[in-house]
Amino acid sequence: MKRRDFLVQGTALAAGSVLLPGLARAHAPVLEMDDPQVKELAMRAVDAARRAGASYADVRISRNRTQAVGTRERQITFFNDGETYGFGVRVLANGSWGFAASRDLTADEVERVARQAVSQARASAAAQRRPVELAPGERYPDATWTSPVQTDPFNVPIEEKVALLLAANEAALKVQGARFVNSSMFFLKEEKTFANTDGSYIAQTIYRSFPQLNVTAVSPDMSDFQSRRSSDIAPMGLGYEHVRNSRLVENAPRWAEDAVKKLTAKAVQPGRYDLVLLPTHLWLTIHESIAHPTELDRIMGFEANYAGTSFIYPIRDFLGKFRYGPEFMNVQGERSTPGGLSTVAYDDEGIRPDEYLIIKNGVINDLQTTREQAPMLADWYRQQGKPVRSHGNSYSQSWADVQFQRMPNVNLLPDTVKDTSVEELVSGIQDGILIDGDGSFSIDQQRYNAQFGGQTFQEIKNGRITGPLKDVAYQMRTPEFWNGMDAIGGRSTYFLGGAFNDGKGQPSQSNAVSHGSPAARFRKVNVINTGRKA
Amino acid sequence: MAQQSKYFSREEMQRLAQRALGFSTADEARVNIQSGVRGNTRFAVNQISTGGDVYDATLTFTSAFGKKVASATTNRFDDESLRAVVQTSERLARLVPEDPEYLGELGPQQYPNATPFFQSTANLTPEARAAAVNAITRPAATRNLVATGFLDMVVGSQAVATKKGLFAYQAGTETNLTTTVRTPDGTGSGWAGVGQNDWSKVDPAQLADRAIRKAELSRNAKAVEPGKWTVILEPTAVANLVQLMTFAMDARSADEGRSFFSKQGGGNKIGEKFLDPRVSIYSDPSDPQIFSSAFNGQGLPNRRMQWVESGVLRNLQYSRFWAQKQGREPTGFADGFYMSGGNATIDQMIASTERGLLVTRLWYIRPVDPRTILYTGLTRDGTFLVENGRITSAVKNLRWNESPIFMLNNIEAMSAPVRVSASESGEAGSAVTVPAIKARDFTFTSLSDAV
Numbered sequence: 001m002k003r004r005d006f007l008v009q010g011t012a013l014a015a016g017s018v019l020l021p022g023l024a025r026a027h028a029p030v031l032e033m034d035d036p037q038v039k040e041l042a043m044r045a046v047d048a049a050r051r052a053g054a055s056y057a058d059v060r061i062s063r064n065r066t067q068a069v070g071t072r073e074r075q076i077t078f079f080n081d082g083e084t085y086g087f088g089v090r091v092l093a094n095g096s097w098g099f100a101a102s103r104d105l106t107a108d109e110v111e112r113v114a115r116q117a118v119s120q121a122r123a124s125a126a127a128q129r130r131p132v133e134l135a136p137g138e139r140y141p142d143a144t145w146t147s148p149v150q151t152d153p154f155n156v157p158i159e160e161k162v163a164l165l166l167a168a169n170e171a172a173l174k175v176q177g178a179r180f181v182n183s184s185m186f187f188l189k190e191e192k193t194f195a196n197t198d199g200s201y202i203a204q205t206i207y208r209s210f211p212q213l214n215v216t217a218v219s220p221d222m223s224d225f226q227s228r229r230s231s232d233i234a235p236m237g238l239g240y241e242h243v244r245n246s247r248l249v250e251n252a253p254r255w256a257e258d259a260v261k262k263l264t265a266k267a268v269q270p271g272r273y274d275l276v277l278l279p280t281h282l283w284l285t286i287h288e289s290i291a292h293p294t295e296l297d298r299i300m301g302f303e304a305n306y307a308g309t310s311f312i313y314p315i316r317d318f319l320g321k322f323r324y325g326p327e328f329m330n331v332q333g334e335r336s337t338p339g340g341l342s343t344v345a346y347d348d349e350g351i352r353p354d355e356y357l358i359i360k361n362g363v364i365n366d367l368q369t370t371r372e373q374a375p376m377l378a379d380w381y382r383q384q385g386k387p388v389r390s391h392g393n394s395y396s397q398s399w400a401d402v403q404f405q406r407m408p409n410v411n412l413l414p415d416t417v418k419d420t421s422v423e424e425l426v427s428g429i430q431d432g433i434l435i436d437g438d439g440s441f442s443i444d445q446q447r448y449n450a451q452f453g454g455q456t457f458q459e460i461k462n463g464r465i466t467g468p469l470k471d472v473a474y475q476m477r478t479p480e481f482w483n484g485m486d487a488i489g490g491r492s493t494y495f496l497g498g499a500f501n502d503g504k505g506q507p508s509q510s511n512a513v514s515h516g517s518p519a520a521r522f523r524k525v526n527v528i529n530t531g532r533k534a
Numbered sequence: 535m536a537q538q539s540k541y542f543s544r545e546e547m548q549r550l551a552q553r554a555l556g557f558s559t560a561d562e563a564r565v566n567i568q569s570g571v572r573g574n575t576r577f578a579v580n581q582i583s584t585g586g587d588v589y590d591a592t593l594t595f596t597s598a599f600g601k602k603v604a605s606a607t608t609n610r611f612d613d614e615s616l617r618a619v620v621q622t623s624e625r626l627a628r629l630v631p632e633d634p635e636y637l638g639e640l641g642p643q644q645y646p647n648a649t650p651f652f653q654s655t656a657n658l659t660p661e662a663r664a665a666a667v668n669a670i671t672r673p674a675a676t677r678n679l680v681a682t683g684f685l686d687m688v689v690g691s692q693a694v695a696t697k698k699g700l701f702a703y704q705a706g707t708e709t710n711l712t713t714t715v716r717t718p719d720g721t722g723s724g725w726a727g728v729g730q731n732d733w734s735k736v737d738p739a740q741l742a743d744r745a746i747r748k749a750e751l752s753r754n755a756k757a758v759e760p761g762k763w764t765v766i767l768e769p770t771a772v773a774n775l776v777q778l779m780t781f782a783m784d785a786r787s788a789d790e791g792r793s794f795f796s797k798q799g800g801g802n803k804i805g806e807k808f809l810d811p812r813v814s815i816y817s818d819p820s821d822p823q824i825f826s827s828a829f830n831g832q833g834l835p836n837r838r839m840q841w842v843e844s845g846v847l848r849n850l851q852y853s854r855f856w857a858q859k860q861g862r863e864p865t866g867f868a869d870g871f872y873m874s875g876g877n878a879t880i881d882q883m884i885a886s887t888e889r890g891l892l893v894t895r896l897w898y899i900r901p902v903d904p905r906t907i908l909y910t911g912l913t914r915d916g917t918f919l920v921e922n923g924r925i926t927s928a929v930k931n932l933r934w935n936e937s938p939i940f941m942l943n944n945i946e947a948m949s950a951p952v953r954v955s956a957s958e959s960g961e962a963g964s965a966v967t968v969p970a971i972k973a974r975d976f977t978f979t980s981l982s983d984a985v
Contacts, residue, residue, distance in 0.1 A: 030610065030615065075631070075633055075635065076630050076631055076632075076633050077633070078605075079603070079604040079605070079626055079627075079630050080594075080604070080605045080606070081604070081605070081606040081607070081622055081623070081626060082594075082606065082607035082608075083606075083607065083608055083609075084592070084607075084608075084609045085609060085610060086590075086609070097584060099584065101588055102589070103589075103590055103591075103609050103610065120585070120660075123660070123664075124582055124583075124584075124585070128581065129579075129580075129581055157629070158626060158629040158630060159629055162630055162631055166631070179790070179791070179792075180790065180792065216792050218790070218791040218792060222791040222798055222800055223798045224905065225792040225796075225904075225905065227792075300579075301578060301579055301680065301682060302578045302579070302583065302682070304578070304680075304682040304714050304716060305578075305682045305684055305712060305713065305714040305960060306684070306958070306959055306960055308984070309716075309720070311983070311984070400588050400590060402584060440900050440902045440910065441900055442898045442899070442900045442910045442911055442912070442933070443898055444898065444912045444914070444931060444933070444982040444983075444984035445897060445898070445912075445914055445984050446984035446985065447984075448983045448984050449912065449931075449933055449980060449981065449982035449983070449984065451902075451910050451933060451935075451979075451980075453902060471903070473910075475933065475979065475980045477983070503959070506574070506576055506686070506959065506961070507572070507574060507686060507959075507961055508961065526980070528935070530902045530903050530935065531905075532903065532906050532908055532937065532940070533906070
């Protein structure tokens, strides 16, 4: 459902009450994030929380800049610049969390909000069954990090951005049969300052860039239409260089031709097929069927009312025991890949994220954690001779939202022994389909049953691609699907896909995350035909 | 708690809008402001997990030089910040190419009298929310069940003003309470929820009772074959599907040949019968059953609109530009809607069914094919087998691939319409009032093991 206009986008979970500053009230001027006053205010918030009785406290002060530009065919449709600025304080008192946030960054307000968070925690503690226990903290008294950008998107002339989109549209419209094109760019620059009672003070600047194009072809008699999205261009944690490297103008004719071809493509016959899934498609299947069910808060039931739970339950029956897929299947969680959407040097509770194997040699090996969650896996870590430590998977979408467990970049690792190509994967198939690009997606609340579409579909007969198909979707059950993976592509087939808006929590917060994957082959997957006649 | 301003009043909005417009040097300018408090209480495993209230406000300033238009947004309202946001939008507007479809801003308008504002919701303090949560978690815990859920409320106001003298203001409240009750062994799950503008109409104990009953009934689910089934869709499930059709009712994409509502050979389906004659759908910002925004983002009034009348398509959504191009009136779009029903009860629908499925709600609903408004999704939190007029067993959840268009052509019976919580996320949102529907030939395509 569309959000109602009463709501401010991006406002979410917080505790206590934060006054709406009156209109007549003078605001403090907006501070540059490297202004010494920012550090002073952060320290003041942390101290006020401690004085009010918090056993732990953290504060995030952030300034988010966004820019969005959209076009259709030969015209601009929108150009928006946005900024939001404020701070949020999270505290632990009497074993319970409290959180409060405000857009008014003044000395009095940070203290008031910190106290508010503590009183909220005390109120919640009355109904607490088990006090929150934290894994060890870390101290980084003077840390900084910035996404590895070459060109700050906010310094690129507007004319250049618009001209590029319109040129890409023009290139697509030159293709016979391509009738409509939408293209857009979205940029984020988030300056985020973090301080906590462990003595950390961390300033990070995070960038995201997302160029997109979508072409629609309409049949001459208006009886059919088909679209193709630029699914081989992922959103990235990079700057404007990512837009330039995406070569929208050069790629647009290919996307347009794909849309036109779909009008006359053969409709798929439902049945069981072997599939070659390109990483432009497979990243989303990884996201839904591996990354989500291995989130520990889902497993523990905290998201049961919306995002759901997980088939991975109880944990002791799964960790080190459950075969997710074949021996060559290794899935890694990390926040370090340059350009990854979840990539940061420190998470939103001041922990340095590590790289870890969620699935090791086909078996579940670890789960996604924050400081609050790592102790829930203490027995397993002890067995492994590992310390109880957060993986650094805490995240919040803005100053106004409380941080909680969100997925890191979750990647299916390529074959390290042999650089198997897509052609080799195809050559091993009698009767199959190659799918390129992510399309329709849906999965149940425990992550068993899923259905995925795509952008383009190619028929494979006797080891060769024979032509385009349409109306394809496959249905799967997570364990059988991954155990049906019989070959995996090498490093040369590896691609970093990404989800720009992954929702979880109530009120829902949006997380951006990348998923690296090689191409891979799956045996005997159930394919349906989605074309219905009205 | 001290009395405090939760949102900007009409006068405050007027003053703020005038201050911002006062900095404008552009040919045309518009300011959109939203303010309010969003309060929520989350509970998990029978206790409150988080909760609180966020106060925020944002202002978006749109400037135009001729047909060159751009906007900028801020959440700070001191003179310096307002001047900065106006200047940013003007700088951008000077740099972007012309938008040939920009029609300029509107002057003063007449708005419907729609104030979906209720003191019961405005007064919903954290303590009152905790009491509502307890009314759910206590009975659940007593029966050795696990309740998780979300109470969301919004008290806010929105305004639009232009340099040409338009000023529109509306204050409103919304609330949404949902709960998922599960058995401790994870073999059963039941859901209940409702959205209302007026909190006093929400009965948490009754929701708890429904979710608890469903959780207990849904144990020991058995598998049934996917395929075409007669379904009894509870109102929430009907809303989950029917709202997808309202989202697709855009005149321009229909006229451009890329919508279910496109007519073969050109044009759109307005005037054609396309649904069962018992189906009528309208929106009306001042109807208490489906309160919604009195105006859109440009300050264009929303009014009562009949979208479907006795199965015939009466209207599609026309933007100002497309209406002018096609010689029609712009429609605006009230985001809530009311769908006509019948006089059957759910019990009567069950009693009249030889073999069918009773469905509580649908989830993870995503588009598959826009040509037929075909979507896929799953049943969730209470799916039951009906045999010979009785509920005989819980059944495992199923994936469906279906279109509201097909479903609304296969109606066997309908109940009186009721207000529901139609969003997947359980957040306060649009007012949707729909009936329960018994329909034949609903397409289920595979089984799910998810509880």
